[in-house]
Amino acid sequence: MRKIYQIDCSARKEGSTSRKLAQKLLQKIKKKDDQLIYRDLDDEMLFISGLTESGMKIPVEQQTEDHKKMFELSDKLVIELKESDIIIISVPIYNFGPPATLKAWADLAARVKLTFKYSEDGDRIGLLEDKQVYLVITSGGTKIQGDEDYLTPWLIHMLNFFGIKNIKIIAADQMALDYEKSIKQAENKIEELFKD
Numbered sequence: 001m002r003k004i005y006q007i008d009c010s011a012r013k014e015g016s017t018s019r020k021l022a023q024k025l026l027q028k029i030k031k032k033d034d035q036l037i038y039r040d041l042d043d044e045m046l047f048i049s050g051l052t053e054s055g056m057k058i059p060v061e062q063q064t065e066d067h068k069k070m071f072e073l074s075d076k077l078v079i080e081l082k083e084s085d086i087i088i089i090s091v092p093i094y095n096f097g098p099p100a101t102l103k104a105w106a107d108l109a110a111r112v113k114l115t116f117k118y119s120e121d122g123d124r125i126g127l128l129e130d131k132q133v134y135l136v137i138t139s140g141g142t143k144i145q146g147d148e149d150y151l152t153p154w155l156i157h158m159l160n161f162f163g164i165k166n167i168k169i170i171a172a173d174q175m176a177l178d179y180e181k182s183i184k185q186a187e188n189k190i191e192e193l194f195k196d
Contacts, residue, residue, distance in 0.1 A: 001034065001035055002031070002035070003036075003037060003083050003086075004030060004035070004086045005037045005039070005086070006022060006026060007039050007040075007041060007105070008041065008042070009041045009042070009090060009091040009092070009098075009099050009101055009102045010042065010099070011042055011101075017172055017183065018091060018138040019090055021170060021183075021190070022090035024190055025170060026088060028190055029086060029088070037080050037083070039080065044073070046069065046073050049066070050064065050066065050067060056108075056111055058071075074109070077105060077109045078111050081128055082115075084131060085132070086132045087131055087132070087164075088136065089102075089134070089135050090137075091136070091151065092137075092139065093137065093144070096142055097150040098154060098155065106158045110162075115127055115128055126162045126164065127163055128164055129164070129165075133167045134169075134170060136170045136186075137152060137171050137173070138175065139173045139175065140175055140176040141176050141177070142173060143174060144173040170186050170193075
């Protein structure tokens with residue numbers, strides 16, 4: 001049984017193109033016995049605050065109730081990532097970069113000795129290998145993987161940091177210019193990825 005981890009980031013609940021495309025992708029991927037782990041970042045996300053040390057470290061005796069909630073959510077996110085075999089992240093570009101909730105997710109998921117570690121030489125080593133990731137990225141006017149797209153390279157870098165290298169991108173970009181064309185290209189990419 002595979003575990004599929006689906007993460008939606010759009011602040012839109014209804015009418016979100018990234019969410020709709022992620023659903024189409026999921027229908028292509030999911031098999032009968034697969035287990036789906038779903039997280040909507042718009043529903044529950046916390047931002048790191050009040051740290052006393054770097055790397056998400058706060059001595060237990062110094063943790064406030066807010067800190068405890070932050071670490072509880074962080075622990076959940078780490079477990080979800082570690083247990084997944086396939087990861088789908090649907091995300092719109094907001095003002096050339098990631099939604100704040102996705103950045104917060106990455107900050108909470110980056111835990112030393114859990115999702116990455118340091119070698120004796122000080123090199124960073126990702127601990128989440130052997131996972132397949134699909135990025136469903138949408139934009140109104142920004143060309144995905146163009147000069148003004150700061151989301152895609154950042155997100156790929158973060159996933160690589162976690163040790164995840166097998167990443168495929170489904171893009172519906174510049175939808176404000178030609179919505180139908182953008183959606184069709186994304187849908188064609190999904191079909192192309194799962195040709196028999």
